[in-house]
């Protein structure tokens with residue numbers, strides 16, 4: 164089978180389109196013919212070694228943590244799926260090695276959910292990691308309620324787009340931070356208010372619409388943007404970041420806010436819940452670009468610039 168792998172950390176030059184033996188499903192696993200693989204900023208971070216101290220890994224390493232495909236073989240004792248089932252998964256394993264930038268994958272069946280029946284394989288592959296991150300951040304970590312206001316920093320990206328839609332599906336009010344070129348897009352996701360971070364200090368724009376701040380800020384950007392984000396939370400509110408594990412103790416104390424960092428975990432019941440919203444047309448997938456597997460370098464180059472609207476996917 165063809166796969167995109169690396170033998171060491173580095174830049175795009177490390178990527179190899181290689182021929183590997185087709186894997187066989189072990190006990191409790193299924194073999195999936197991968198139809199499409201989602202591309203995430205973390206793939207770029209894995210490639211350049213930024214996460215090497217935090218995440219166990221093994222070379223040669225096939226990149227990719229998101230996948231949609233078809234079950235082709237069921238291993239001994241695996242019971243949840245049948246040959247021919249269409250599935251999708253956030254497939255990060257405890258040791259990063261056998262990723263989804265490949266034509267075939269074996270996975271414990273506990274990682275897989277049925278693919279939403281109104282999505283193509285390409286759209287489905289764009290969902291798991293980003294949508295689960297949004298779900299675990301705003302519903303689990305922040306416990307966002309229907310009568311509350313959520314501000315999303317980095318609202319037009321892969322995670323932000325799902326956060327906006329999930330919060331709206333829950334009945335919350337959403338303020339979305341993105342550059343002006345993405346505001347029309349964010350209106351199609353039903354964001355209530357859009358703020359342009361390239362025009363002045365976005366904290367002032369926020370104060371104009373929410374003088375006391377918002378109940379929950381969800382940070383998908385980090386650094387300076389996150390630092391300003393502390394001032395956007397109302398006294399006693401919640402801030403969730405997917406970028407900064409530590410948080411800023413001074414800002415947390417000053418605003419009497421609660422701070423949580425989320426590192427997304429595979430979670431099939433949550434993914435099944437997300438599938439229900441997708442099938443009910445409450446959550447949509449915006450594909451920004453679809454590249455063939457052999458052009459993974461182009462996809463990773465694009466994701467590394469951090470200005471993608473929606474999602475990028477590789478097609479097998």
Ligand SMILES: NC(=O)c1ccc[n+]([C@@H]2O[C@H](COP(=O)([O-])OP(=O)(O)OC[C@H]3O[C@@H](n4cnc5c(N)ncnc54)[C@H](OP(=O)(O)O)[C@@H]3O)[C@@H](O)[C@H]2O)c1
Pocket residue numbers: 203204205292293296316317318319320321322323340341342343345360383384388404405406425426427466469470471472473
């Ligand atoms: N901890 C976790 O579990 C976890 C999970 C998923 C992702 N992440 C991390 O979270 C970040 C976001 O992920 P993603 O998949 O959403 O990335 P992405 O799709 O590449 O996000 C790109 C978006 O960010 C926006 N953006 C860039 N700079 C901004 C700024 N200063 N203010 C507001 N928006 C800005 C861009 O909008 P404009 O073009 O308008 O600037 C673009 O739409 C990445 O660093 C990723 O590695 C962490």
